[in-house]
Amino acid sequence: MIRDTIVKNLEQAAAQAQQQGLIPQVDLPDIVLEHPQNPEHGDYAATVAMKLAKAARMNPFTIAEAITSVLSPIDGVEKVEVLRPGFINIVLSHDWLTRQVDEILNQGIQYGNSALGQGTKLQLEFVSVNPTGPLHVGHGRGSVLGSTLANILSATGYSVEKEYYINDAGNQMDNFFASLYARYREAVLGLPAEMPPDGYFGQYMIDLAQDLESEKSKIESMSEEEAKAHLGKLGLEKMLRQIDEDLKLLGVEFDNWFSEQTLYDSGQFEKIMALLGQDNHIEEREGAQWFVSTELGEDKDNVLVRSSGVPTYFAADIAYHYNKFAERGFDRVIDIWGADHQGHVSRMKTAMDALGISGNNLDILLSQMVSLRRGEEVVKVSKRTGDIVTLREVIEEVGADVCRFFFLARSANSQMDFDLELAKKQSLDNPVYYVQYGHARIAGIMRLAREKGIDYSNGNVSLLTEPAELDIIKLLIQFAETLEIVAKTLEPQHLPYYAQDLATSFHNFYEKCRVITEDEQLTAARLKLVEASRFVMAKALHLMGMNAPERM
RNA sequence: GUCCCUGUAGCUCAACGGAUAGAGCGACUGCCUUCUAAGCAGUAGGUUCCGAGUUCGAGUCUCGGCAGGGACGCCA
Numbered sequence: 001m002i003r004d005t006i007v008k009n010l011e012q013a014a015a016q017a018q019q020q021g022l023i024p025q026v027d028l029p030d031i032v033l034e035h036p037q038n039p040e041h042g043d044y045a046a047t048v049a050m051k052l053a054k055a056a057r058m059n060p061f062t063i064a065e066a067i068t069s070v071l072s073p074i075d076g077v078e079k080v081e082v083l084r085p086g087f088i089n090i091v092l093s094h095d096w097l098t099r100q101v102d103e104i105l106n107q108g109i110q111y112g113n114s115a116l117g118q119g120t121k122l123q124l125e126f127v128s129v130n131p132t133g134p135l136h137v138g139h140g141r142g143s144v145l146g147s148t149l150a151n152i153l154s155a156t157g158y159s160v161e162k163e164y165y166i167n168d169a170g171n172q173m174d175n176f177f178a179s180l181y182a183r184y185r186e187a188v189l190g191l192p193a194e195m196p197p198d199g200y201f202g203q204y205m206i207d208l209a210q211d212l213e214s215e216k217s218k219i220e221s222m223s224e225e226e227a228k229a230h231l232g233k234l235g236l237e238k239m240l241r242q243i244d245e246d247l248k249l250l251g252v253e254f255d256n257w258f259s260e261q262t263l264y265d266s267g268q269f270e271k272i273m274a275l276l277g278q279d280n281h282i283e284e285r286e287g288a289q290w291f292v293s294t295e296l297g298e299d300k301d302n303v304l305v306r307s308s309g310v311p312t313y314f315a316a317d318i319a320y321h322y323n324k325f326a327e328r329g330f331d332r333v334i335d336i337w338g339a340d341h342q343g344h345v346s347r348m349k350t351a352m353d354a355l356g357i358s359g360n361n362l363d364i365l366l367s368q369m370v371s372l373r374r375g376e377e378v379v380k381v382s383k384r385t386g387d388i389v390t391l392r393e394v395i396e397e398v399g400a401d402v403c404r405f406f407f408l409a410r411s412a413n414s415q416m417d418f419d420l421e422l423a424k425k426q427s428l429d430n431p432v433y434y435v436q437y438g439h440a441r442i443a444g445i446m447r448l449a450r451e452k453g454i455d456y457s458n459g460n461v462s463l464l465t466e467p468a469e470l471d472i473i474k475l476l477i478q479f480a481e482t483l484e485i486v487a488k489t490l491e492p493q494h495l496p497y498y499a500q501d502l503a504t505s506f507h508n509f510y511e512k513c514r515v516i517t518e519d520e521q522l523t524a525a526r527l528k529l530v531e532a533s534r535f536v537m538a539k540a541l542h543l544m545g546m547n548a549p550e551r552m
Numbered sequence: 553g554u555c556c557c558u559g560u561a562g563c564u565c566a567a568c569g570g571a572u573a574g575a576g577c578g579a580c581u582g583c584c585u586u587c588u589a590a591g592c593a594g595u596a597g598g599u600u601c602c603g604a605g606u607u608c609g610a611g612u613c614u615c616g617g618c619a620g621g622g623a624c625g626c627c628a
Contacts, residue, residue, distance in 0.1 A: 032568065032569095033568095034568070034570075036570090036571070037567095037571075037572080037573090037574085038571065038572070041571065045570085045571085047569090047570060050570075050608065050609075051569095053608065054607080054608080060608070083571085084571095085570095085571090085608065085609085086608085087570080087571070130628070167628075170627095170628080171627065171628080172627080172628065198627090286626085287626090288626055289626095290626095299554080299555075299624085300624085302626095303625090303626045304626095305626085306626040307626060308626075310626085312625095312626070312627085312628090313627075313628045314628090317628095339556085339557070339621085339622060339623085340622065340623070340628090341623085341628080342555085342556050342557080342622070342623055342624095343555080343556080343622095343623045343624055344623090344628090345556085346555095346556095366556085366557080366622095368557065368558080368621080368622080369557095369621070369622070371621095406564095409564095409565070409566080409576095410564085410565065410566090411565085411566085413556095413557055413558075414557080414558060414559095414565080415557075415558065415620085415621060415622085416564085416565085417564070419563095419564075422563090422564075422577075425577095429576085429577070429590070430576075430577080430590090431575080431576055431577090433590050434576080434590070434591090436590085437588080437590050437591075438591095440588075440590085441587080441588060441590095441591085444587060444588060445587045446587095447587085448587050449587085485568075488568090489568080493565090493566070494566090496566095497566060497567090497575075500575065500576080501575085504575085507591055507592070508591095508592070508593095510587080510588095510591075510592085511583095511591070511592045511593085512592085514586070514587070515587060516587055517586095517587095530587095551588085552588075552590065
């Protein structure tokens with residue numbers, strides 16, 4: 001990327017300026033290039049001179065001049081200017097810019113990819129909802145976040161595996177089994193039954209029981225324990241299948257579904273307990289096994305194994321994460337959790353440190369709560385009664401693309417209102433369609449070009465001189481930068497905003513510059529630009545898991 | 553009480569410590585004999601919750617308030 005080239009050259013120039021005694025030998029800050037808002041300030045701007053001013057005890061303007069005076073020429077850079085108080089503004093050359101159109105066409109669908117991740121083996125775990133009920137909107141947010149990050153991290157050179165962790169062991173499973181068995185007795189066997197007090201009371205449990213009606217004769221011949229286990233196994237499978245289907249509606253798929261139960265079956269759990277015990281991180285109190293995390297800087301200690309002998313969720317999660325790093329060899333792990341798990345973040349990292357795995361290799365993103373609204377009316381959600389609006393209902397109501405875009409465009413750590421009314425009412429003027437319409441217009445032009453049999457392969461891109469044309473090119477070359485920003489910050493909202501900017505600049509171009517005209521030379525050049533825009537626009541949409549429609 | 557997230561235009565939200573804080577929706581004014589008007593151009597709309605501090609420079613960092621949400625269990 002030219003951005004990297006410029007940074008490297010500026011670094012060399014700064015070092016050289018120091019060697020020549022133009023500026024004092026102080027530590028050089030990382031050189032950061034930004035895109036100035038004001039086009040008069042060039043295409044890139046460096047602020048290094050201002051940052052050096054204090055340590056160097058020099059006027060930033062003088063520092064900037066010193067650096068630029070020894071800066072060697074850079075291919076693609078036309079002009080380097082120093083402006084008060086000490087900005088180094090960089091203007092790209094017209095020739096280099098237009099050449100990028102050919103470059104994009106050469107790279108095709110690869111354009112925008114980078115080697116940033118250097119093949120780092122990375123696991124992204126998200127959703128991981130307990131399979132005891134259907135997904136709701138909040139889960140949709142996490143799943144869109146996760147799948148989009150996975151796409152972008154793959155494009156930026158990480159070797160990514162997407163995983164869903166199935167909590168198929170422990171308390172909530174017992175509860176689920178007991179609830180299902182009770183519902184089955186009532187709904188299928190017509191017998192009295194008592195739901196567990198903290199059971200799952202949603203209507204879906206009754207539906208689930210009725211779906212298993214074909215098991216009736218088998219169940220009747222079984223003991224209660226056998227029946228519970230049998231129904232539970234089938235019910236769990238059905239729940240998982242439903243979750244999988246709902247996620248697929250949103251365009252979310254996993255590479256691996258990992259069962260919690262296997263941690264116990266494989267001895268993984270025993271292993272981490274032994275490891276922690278051996279380093280004196282475990283103490284027994286009142287019959288329970290405690291992780292002495294206060295000694296590692298945590299606010300409190302946490303139970304790993306209850307006095308009943310049943311391990312806690314936390315303990316299983318430690319074993320699970322140990323498995324990710326130590327057994328499966330991931331270099332880096334990213335988890336996406338709901339904000340209600342925030343209290344778990346710090347102790348999880350601490351546990352990793354205790355096992356000799358740096359918690360720094362574990363990133364935990366929290367996706368904040370989503371509340372549903374219908375205009376002024378707040379859509380009430382009650383977990384206890386199971387009275388929830390499911391993710392599937394929302395997708396069916398507003399569409400998967402709208403759903404994905406709305407979730408993506410908001411930073412994960414902001415709570416959001418999802419207004420169903422707005423998502424639908426706006427549907428014709430909404431940013432989602434604005435972006436997709438940009439792609440459809442592009443496709444329309446290319447379609448016409450094909451119908452007319454226009455060969456633009458020899459188009460001369462240097463004929464692209466209109467500001468509207470150059471604006472698009474400048475945005476196209478920012479695509480890879482945007483993907484890297486997302487990969488570094490793990491904040492995918494930059495991509496939908498980029499896509500909107502690109503759509504704006506294309507719509508503007510469309511209005512000002514007719515592509516297919518009598519002028520064959522210009523037509524060919526512009527078709528190249530349109531085709532390059534199509535690659536990038538389609539890729540941006542696909543990375544977000546959205547459709548890039550040919551027509552609308 | 554402690555900890556985490558948030559507070560930016562009427563609404564929903566952006567903005568690696570940089571130059572004149574931006575989009576979409578909503579409001580108002582223009583633009584369709586042309587490759588799609590699901591578009592374009594323009595106008596109005598801001599004490600970035602409040603107060604201190606750090607610095608050449610703060611919506612962004614620090615501290616203290618205020619407001620909303622969340623977490624503080626041998627639940628997950």
